[in-house]
Amino acid sequence: MDIFLERLFDGVTNGAVYAIMAMALVVVFRGTGTINFAQGEMALFTTYVAWWLTVQGQPVWIAALVAAAVGFVLGAVTERTLIRPIRKRNDMASLIVALGLFTGFNALAGLIWNSESKNMPSLFPAGQDDFTTVGGARLYFDALGVWLVVIVLIGAVFFLFNRTRLGLNMRAVADNPESAALAGVPTGRILMLGWGLAGIIGSFAGVLIAPLSAHQLGLTTMFPILIYASAAALFGGLDSPVGAVVGGLAIGLLEAMITGYVGFVGGTLPQTAALVIIVFILLFKPTGLFGTRQMERL
Amino acid sequence: MNSPRLAVAQGSARHRALQLGGLALVALVLLWGAAQEPFRVGQLTSVLIFAIAISGLNLATGYTGLLSIGHSAFFGLGAYTTGVLVVTYDVEPMLTLPVATVLCFVLGFLVGLPALRIRGLYLALVTLAVGVAFPELVRRFTDLTGGAAGMVIRSKQLAPPEWTGLSLGQRGVWLYWVSAVTLIAVLLLVRNLTRSRTGMAMIATRDNEAAAASSGVHIASVKTIVFGLSGAITGLAGGLFAMYVGALSPDGSFTLLKSIELITGLFVGGAATLYGPVAGALAVVFIPYYSSDLASGHLSGIIFGAVLILIVFLMPEGVVGVLNRVMRRFVRVTPTSPAQKKRKTR
Numbered sequence: 001m002d003i004f005l006e007r008l009f010d011g012v013t014n015g016a017v018y019a020i021m022a023m024a025l026v027v028v029f030r031g032t033g034t035i036n037f038a039q040g041e042m043a044l045f046t047t048y049v050a051w052w053l054t055v056q057g058q059p060v061w062i063a064a065l066v067a068a069a070v071g072f073v074l075g076a077v078t079e080r081t082l083i084r085p086i087r088k089r090n091d092m093a094s095l096i097v098a099l100g101l102f103t104g105f106n107a108l109a110g111l112i113w114n115s116e117s118k119n120m121p122s123l124f125p126a127g128q129d130d131f132t133t134v135g136g137a138r139l140y141f142d143a144l145g146v147w148l149v150v151i152v153l154i155g156a157v158f159f160l161f162n163r164t165r166l167g168l169n170m171r172a173v174a175d176n177p178e179s180a181a182l183a184g185v186p187t188g189r190i191l192m193l194g195w196g197l198a199g200i201i202g203s204f205a206g207v208l209i210a211p212l213s214a215h216q217l218g219l220t221t222m223f224p225i226l227i228y229a230s231a232a233a234l235f236g237g238l239d240s241p242v243g244a245v246v247g248g249l250a251i252g253l254l255e256a257m258i259t260g261y262v263g264f265v266g267g268t269l270p271q272t273a274a275l276v277i278i279v280f281i282l283l284f285k286p287t288g289l290f291g292t293r294q295m296e297r298l
Numbered sequence: 299m300n301s302p303r304l305a306v307a308q309g310s311a312r313h314r315a316l317q318l319g320g321l322a323l324v325a326l327v328l329l330w331g332a333a334q335e336p337f338r339v340g341q342l343t344s345v346l347i348f349a350i351a352i353s354g355l356n357l358a359t360g361y362t363g364l365l366s367i368g369h370s371a372f373f374g375l376g377a378y379t380t381g382v383l384v385v386t387y388d389v390e391p392m393l394t395l396p397v398a399t400v401l402c403f404v405l406g407f408l409v410g411l412p413a414l415r416i417r418g419l420y421l422a423l424v425t426l427a428v429g430v431a432f433p434e435l436v437r438r439f440t441d442l443t444g445g446a447a448g449m450v451i452r453s454k455q456l457a458p459p460e461w462t463g464l465s466l467g468q469r470g471v472w473l474y475w476v477s478a479v480t481l482i483a484v485l486l487l488v489r490n491l492t493r494s495r496t497g498m499a500m501i502a503t504r505d506n507e508a509a510a511a512s513s514g515v516h517i518a519s520v521k522t523i524v525f526g527l528s529g530a531i532t533g534l535a536g537g538l539f540a541m542y543v544g545a546l547s548p549d550g551s552f553t554l555l556k557s558i559e560l561i562t563g564l565f566v567g568g569a570a571t572l573y574g575p576v577a578g579a580l581a582v583v584f585i586p587y588y589s590s591d592l593a594s595g596h597l598s599g600i601i602f603g604a605v606l607i608l609i610v611f612l613m614p615e616g617v618v619g620v621l622n623r624v625m626r627r628f629v630r631v632t633p634t635s636p637a638q639k640k641r642k643t644r
Binding site: 035082085086089092093095096097099100101102103104105106107108110111115223227230231234235238271272275276278279282283286287288 | 426609
């Protein structure tokens with residue numbers, strides 16, 4: 001039982017990080033209609049900024065907030081200068097720009113801070129003894145902290161989307177850009193803010209996952225996270241924030257449980273097994289669990 | 299529309315002469331490449347191999363609009379098929395290529411099956427799963443593949459056949475010519491396929507799936523067959539790549555990063571153009587090489603990323619797309635209708 005609980009906690013913690021990264025992808029997708037493959041590497045860059053600030057002696061909370069601000073600026077500037085001019089042309093163009101940014105940001109982080117892995121301090125007490133016991137299983141405080149941040153973040157995003165004027169505008173632009181523009185919504189500015197918001201969410205994901213990751217903060221830290229997050233976003237439905245959360249948690253849990261309980265797969269095939277299960281589910285729900293069906297006009 | 303300087307009727311003597319001139323130029327360039335120093339020949343061989351791999355991707359992503367992030371798996375399956383057959387079963391390297399091609403066709407067909415229901419970026423997730431799975435599976439089946447430690451093909455096993463008169467030391471040149479001939483065959487296949495009825499169906503599927511279906515295109519079989527062919531061609535390139543590098547490891551060349559490289563090459567060269575993959579292969583081999591000449595390590599990565607973005611802004615149709623457009627302003631090939639042809643032969 002206690003082993004099961006520990007695996008459950010592990011799964012939820014990883015799943016929570018996948019969930020917020022997936023949320024960042026969904027926010028961008030709703031506005032721009034493409035998956036931002038560079039989201040992970042942007043988050044990597046901001047996490048390096050946070051790490052650098054902690055080395056300069058800043059408290060880690062301040063560092064995380066500065067990283068979020070940098071994430072906002074990166075996202076917004078990218079949308080305004082690189083995505084908007086080409087967005088109308090076709091989907092492939094934005095995809096290639098994202099791939100260019102992917103390579104570029106990764107290399108930029110490596111150029112500024114070299115490719116040795118760094119020790120990113122945790123936002124929460126992360127010592128050997130900082131845990132509480134639940135049903136015989138250890139629940140570490142840093143895992144608990146991740147859950148807390150994720151809950152707050154998700155709450156904030158839902159509040160933004162459902163209770164504020166800005167969120168209403170964002171939903172309008174996602175739903176129908178032309179009608180939104182005719183109704184007086186500043187479409188361009190809203191899209192820019194959407195990318196900025198995704199940048200903030202992504203940078204939190206980076207700051208949260210780096211201390212938990214086995215390899216600490218390195219140039220390859222965010223790539224697997226991005227893979228899982230895109231799988232989570234697709235699983236939940238690309239245009240659904242609820243789907244992103246459900247998808248992220250599902251993948252985290254699947255990964256932990258498959259690694260723990262399915263002998264044949266063991267520790268060697270967790271990613272494959274999780275993805276294969278998702279593909280099977282997609283066969284029955286081709287637009288993800290919560291995604292809306294696209295209507296086409298002929 | 300400005301009229302081109304030179305209008306050539308298809309099938310006329312002038313058109314034939316231009317075509318022959320083009321062929322002669324290709325032959326000259328290939329001969330020039332073979333005469334370079336061994337290191338340069340190796341580099342050019344990898345360009346040829348990548349051009350084949352990207353041509354495979356072009357069928358699915360360029361012509362049919364099925365974005366694949368999993369082509370590294372086909373590349374890897376082809377490479378490991380050749381590797382395992384040569385190392386474990388001591389098969390003649392060239393004979394492994396058809397096996398690799400057929401296996402990758404089957405895998406491609408299977409990957410295409412979900413496409414019957416799943417579309418767009420959701421379909422890309424299926425290919426993503428395949429791309430992620432491949433290195434993990436290689437590591438899982440250690441007995442067959444050598445696992446994470448990798449697998450080495452001894453250079454003696456890659457010796458050129460006797461009839462070529464090439465020595466073991468010249469196997470680079472031998473592989474160069476094999477790759478060149480394969481690439482030409484693949485380009486011919488792609489050219490004929492895309493001009494056929496199937497090719498029209500592929501392009502119609504890409505441009506408007508619903509309209510294509512209502513005009514009688516069988517979407518399901520187009521998608522599965524295209525995925526199969528696309529995988530087969532990329533797998534063929536993988537087999538050649540195994541002979542080229544001689545050492546295979548799951549994390550070396552068969553991760554998702556290879557897929558990204560192939561996609562990059564496709565769009566830099568020009569998606570849905572016949573020669574785009576060749577230009578793209580030149581770019582993915584030589585841009586990192588020369589930019590690492592200008593600047594070390596990470597700076598070359600930044601330059602590579604910047605070049606990609608610049609290309610999207612400056613030449614969205616890719617290098618070959620732009621060249622084609624420039625060409626059309628000077629030379630236009632006017633097609634002859636079947637009726638005209640008949641009159642001529644009479």
